[in-house]
Amino acid sequence: MFKNIPTGTKQILVAVLPLLAVSILIVVVGKFGLSKISEVRTALTKAQADKVLLTQKFNILRTVLVSVGDAADVSLMALPQTNPALAVASQIKLVASENSVLISGVKSGSEVADKTGLSRSDISFNISGSRTGVLAFIKGIQNIAPLIVVDKIKISENNGVVDSSISIKSFWSPLPTKLPSITTQVADLSAAEKQLITDMGSLRKPVFVVVPPSTGAGKTDPFSP
Amino acid sequence: MAVTLNLLPAEYTVSGPLGKILKVVRMLNVILLSGFIIFGLGLAAFFVFSSIQLQGISSEVDALKSQIVSQEKTEQKAVLLKDRLSKIKAVQAVASSNKILNKIEPFLANIGQNSSLNELDIDPQKLDLTVIFRSNSELGVFLSTLRGSDVFKSVTLTTFGFNPASGYLAAFHIL
Numbered sequence: 538m539f540k541n542i543p544t545g546t547k548q549i550l551v552a553v554l555p556l557l558a559v560s561i562l563i564v565v566v567g568k569f570g571l572s573k574i575s576e577v578r579t580a581l582t583k584a585q586a587d588k589v590l591l592t593q594k595f596n597i598l599r600t601v602l603v604s605v606g607d608a609a610d611v612s613l614m615a616l617p618q619t620n621p622a623l624a625v626a627s628q629i630k631l632v633a634s635e636n637s638v639l640i641s642g643v644k645s646g647s648e649v650a651d652k653t654g655l656s657r658s659d660i661s662f663n664i665s666g667s668r669t670g671v672l673a674f675i676k677g678i679q680n681i682a683p684l685i686v687v688d689k690i691k692i693s694e695n696n697g698v699v700d701s702s703i704s705i706k707s708f709w710s711p712l713p714t715k716l717p718s719i720t721t722q723v724a725d726l727s728a729a730e731k732q733l734i735t736d737m738g739s740l741r742k743p744v745f746v747v748v749p750p751s752t753g754a755g756k757t758d759p760f761s762p
Numbered sequence: 763m764a765v766t767l768n769l770l771p772a773e774y775t776v777s778g779p780l781g782k783i784l785k786v787v788r789m790l791n792v793i794l795l796s797g798f799i800i801f802g803l804g805l806a807a808f809f810v811f812s813s814i815q816l817q818g819i820s821s822e823v824d825a826l827k828s829q830i831v832s833q834e835k836t837e838q839k840a841v842l843l844k845d846r847l848s849k850i851k852a853v854q855a856v857a858s859s860n861k862i863l864n865k866i867e868p869f870l871a872n873i874g875q876n877s878s879l880n881e882l883d884i885d886p887q888k889l890d891l892t893v894i895f896r897s898n899s900e901l902g903v904f905l906s907t908l909r910g911s912d913v914f915k916s917v918t919l920t921t922f923g924f925n926p927a928s929g930y931l932a933a934f935h936i937l
Binding site: 546548552555562563566570571573574577578581584588592594598599605609612616651655672679687690692693699706710713717723726733737 | 791844847859870
């Protein structure tokens with residue numbers, strides 16, 4: 538068949554074939570090369586962004602958040618990780634004695650899931666005293682740690698003696714269990730957060746008494762005279 | 763005298779339009795091949811340069827990551843602090859009876875020495891107050907103080923009675 542093709546045409550065909558081959562090569566190599574370069578450039582852009590973020594994060598962790606330990610302890614005292622009903626009961630008794638009111642019938646409910654997503658326990662109690670003492674007591678319990686919210690107040694007065702039944706809500710929340718990924722930004726504390734930390738620091742903290750272990754008394758060797 | 767010899771057999775010579783096309787095609791071949799070589803070398807060089815750059819920045823990023831890992835305890839405290847602060851804000855947003863108590867407290871001082879606070883019932887949305895006034899002047903003072911204030915959205919006198927022994931009983935529903 539090829540013998541019937543004129544010489545000129547044959548020569549042109551022979552010349553066109555490399556042209557086609559080079560054109561195809563340009564397309565294939567170009568596509569492959571450009572895709573590889575695009576991958577590398579994308580990775581480079583991401584690495585540059587990560588570098589900026591990590592540098593900023595390291596600077597914040599190293600310098601600005603130096604005192605975060607104390608602030609974290611204060612915030613944990615204001616909102617504990619376990620049910621603080623005992624600590625709250627202790628605190629309200631202290632406030633009651635300071636304001637010369639008698640406290641009785643302290644009851645704590647079981648754990649409830651609050652609308653805020655936190656765990657909650659409702660505590661109710663009765664107090665008795667002068668009007669000023671009772672009102673001062675109610676104001677006083679607003680400034681205790683762990684944080685409480687006064688839910689209901691019922692006051693009745695008879696011959697100068699005020700009896701009141703109060704119910705409050707105490708909250709707690711488990712600690713976070715996971716650290717965010719290393720490339721997640723860490724934001725510095727805002728002015729509002731710093732003020733909140735200051736406010737929490739001024740709350741009346743519960744007093745915990747640590748009972749030391751008892752030491753042995755008497756003879757170390759019971760068989761000695 | 764110069765003699766032009768063409769040893770190519772006549773049947774292999776290409777002349778005329780076909781010859782011109784052949785020349786053009788051969789020229790295009792050379793141009794395209796040169797272009798391909800330059801293009802390929804350029805791509806390779808750029809790829810190598812970008813790869814070296816990426817390697818450099820990746821090692822810096824790895825160094826930063828190890829430095830941050832060494833600050834893990836600080837980061838844990840920071841995460842805990844942020845978590846607690848956001849939840850404390852949620853607690854502070856919970857409706858409380860304190861606001862209403864703080865509003866009514868100044869009025870309780872106007873009840874009068876001989877009068878008594880019979881009942882005060884407060885929840886985060888409303889307040890029910892019942893007072894026994896020994897005299898109508900003490901009642902008048904209390905009512906005018908309450909009427910003159912714009913602290914509350916509404917004050918409704920729900921019950922009003924008189925007992926010669928105890929005095930005037932007034933019950934208010936306040937929002």
